[in-house]
Structure formats: C-alpha cells, structure tokens
Amino acid sequence: MSRVAVVTGAASGIGLGVAEQFVADGYHVALLDRDGDAATTAAERLAAVGAKTLAVAVDVGDREAVRAAFDQVHTALGPTEILVTSAGIESFVPLLDLTPQAWDHMLAVNLTGTFSCVQAAVPGMIEAKWGRIVTISSSSAQSGAPNMAHYAASKGGVIGLTKSLARELAAHGITANTIPPTLVDTPMARRGEAEGGVPGIDVIAAMVPLGRAGTPADIAGACSYLCSEAGGYVTGQIIGVNGGMYI
Structure with a gap:
C-alpha cells in the first residue's frame, strides 16, 4: 500500500528534496507551494517517472486555503498519512x-x-491510527540569530508545537519530530546571500565541521527515516541534520 505524503514548500529547496525522496520511497506525494506553477512543474516531472503526484497552489498563511488544499489532496490521493x-x-x-x-x-x-x-492533516491520521509528522524548524531557534528575532521566534514556536504534538498524538500511533537545519544550500539561502542578509554560502560552509553546506537531500534522508515504519519509535525529538554546526 502506497502511503499519501503531503510536503509543503515543495516547489524548491528542502521541500522539493523531500518530495523527490518520498517518490523514491514509493509514496503518493502532494506538493503544496504558494508558487503553483513551480509546484506543477515539479509534480509533472516526478509523475513522468511513474509517481502519483498532485500539485496544489496554497499560501500556508491562509487557513481557509490550507483546509481547501488538504480537502483536494484527500479527494485526489486519499487521507494524509505523512506530513512534512x-x-x-x-x-x-x-x-x-x-x-x-x-x-x-x-x-x-x-x-x-x-x-x-x-x-x-491529523484527522485522517487519527482515523488510520498511524501517522508521521516532520516539521522543518531552524537552528536559529536553538542558538538565536542577529537581525532575525521574528524568524527565530517563529521557528522556536515550531519546536514547541512539535513536542506538544508528539505528546498529544502518541496514543493514536502518530509520531511528530522536527528537523532544525543550519546552512542548507537552497534558493532561499541564495536569496539571503544576494540580499546581504548572510555572508556567502561558501564562507559559512567552511565553518561547518563536515566542511560543506547541507543539501536538500541531506534533510530528505532524515525525513525518509522518520516517516518510515523503522522510525516508528522516534517521536518528540529534535533531529539535528547540520554537519555538526550546532551540537
């Protein structure tokens, strides 16, 4: 049985890497992104290799649009069982x-x-008595970051939310974990570099103990494990996929 996975922010960067990994894992994948055209392009590319995919244009900041998007996923693919x-x-x-x-x-x-x-997403997981949730937070919430008080606060909230989900949903067979990346080479990171918000990606990469920036595939590999049957006894955890940058 192929499980239904929903990935938000799936048109590029980490989200796209996760969607690609989930296709390789054999899941049906819904790619949600505010850039509907890019999500459609990605979904069509993944469908071309035999995957069952769906692209939905949605701004996650719009609660009603989010609900409508998940209704669309349910109709096209089935209840959401995996959410990143x-x-x-x-x-x-x-x-x-x-x-x-x-x-x-x-x-x-x-x-x-x-x-x-x-x-x-959770009602379908509760009904199935099985579910996997992985939130993408940020190491900025763990270490703090200058000129990013609002960002670090928002991601710190995601960490707290995830721990609470793990406690509340465990009895339903649902796990919830968070991955707080440090430096990942994504289009968003490159925009920050171009705008002068952060030093060069290569400059920061040299500070990483493993000597390189992370990739979307690095984060996707961790998501793959956490969302698998093998990851079923891991919940409420902060999984640092960061090359040793934050320990």
Missing part, C-alpha cells in the same frame, strides 16, 4: 526596525501555517 511542513519565509531585520506587520507575517506563515497544516 517545509513551507516558510525568512528575512533579516534589526530588532528596532521590526514592524508589527513584519512580525505578524513571519509568525502567520512559519508558525501558524505549520499549525494549520497539522490540524488539517
């Missing part, structure tokens, strides 16, 4: 320049968006 919440935004703003609007938007997408997706 990779959709997120980042920005670099000094604390005293942070506006209430910037703060609210960051939390609406990164934290409330994660919550909305989980809330939409």
Whole structure:
C-alpha cells in the first residue's frame, strides 16, 4: 500500500528534496507551494517517472486555503498519512526596525501555517491510527540569530508545537519530530546571500565541521527515516541534520 505524503514548500529547496525522496520511497506525494506553477512543474516531472503526484497552489498563511488544499489532496490521493511542513519565509531585520506587520507575517506563515497544516492533516491520521509528522524548524531557534528575532521566534514556536504534538498524538500511533537545519544550500539561502542578509554560502560552509553546506537531500534522508515504519519509535525529538554546526 502506497502511503499519501503531503510536503509543503515543495516547489524548491528542502521541500522539493523531500518530495523527490518520498517518490523514491514509493509514496503518493502532494506538493503544496504558494508558487503553483513551480509546484506543477515539479509534480509533472516526478509523475513522468511513474509517481502519483498532485500539485496544489496554497499560501500556508491562509487557513481557509490550507483546509481547501488538504480537502483536494484527500479527494485526489486519499487521507494524509505523512506530513512534512517545509513551507516558510525568512528575512533579516534589526530588532528596532521590526514592524508589527513584519512580525505578524513571519509568525502567520512559519508558525501558524505549520499549525494549520497539522490540524488539517491529523484527522485522517487519527482515523488510520498511524501517522508521521516532520516539521522543518531552524537552528536559529536553538542558538538565536542577529537581525532575525521574528524568524527565530517563529521557528522556536515550531519546536514547541512539535513536542506538544508528539505528546498529544502518541496514543493514536502518530509520531511528530522536527528537523532544525543550519546552512542548507537552497534558493532561499541564495536569496539571503544576494540580499546581504548572510555572508556567502561558501564562507559559512567552511565553518561547518563536515566542511560543506547541507543539501536538500541531506534533510530528505532524515525525513525518509522518520516517516518510515523503522522510525516508528522516534517521536518528540529534535533531529539535528547540520554537519555538526550546532551540537
């Protein structure tokens, strides 16, 4: 039986890497992203190798749109059994320049968006008495980060949310874990580099104990394990896939 996996932020970066891995694992995969065209392109490419995929354009910051998206997944593929919440935004703003609007938007997408997706997916998991949830948080929430108070706070909330999910949902056969990456070479990271928010990717990569930036495939490999039968006794954990950058 092929399980149904939903990946948010799946049109590029970590989310796309996870979607590709899940196809290799034999799952039916729904790719959710605010860039519907890019999600469709990715879904069609994966379908061309025989996978059953679905692309849905959705902004996870819109709760009603999230619910409609999961209804669409249910109709096309079946109940969601696996959820990876990779959709997120980042920005670099000094604390005293942070506006209430910037703060609210960051939390609406990164934290409330994660919550909305989980809330939409969990009923099917409870009914099946089986489920896997992996949230993508950030090591910035563990270490703090200058000019990113709003981002670090939103991702810290994701870590707390995930631990609470693990406690509440364990009796239903559902696991919940979070992966907080450090440096991953993604289009979003490259945009941050181009905008001057972070030093060069190569500069930071040299500081990583393993000597390189992470890749979407690195994160996807961990998701693959956590969402498998073999990962069924791992829940409520912060799984650091970071090359030793944060220990």
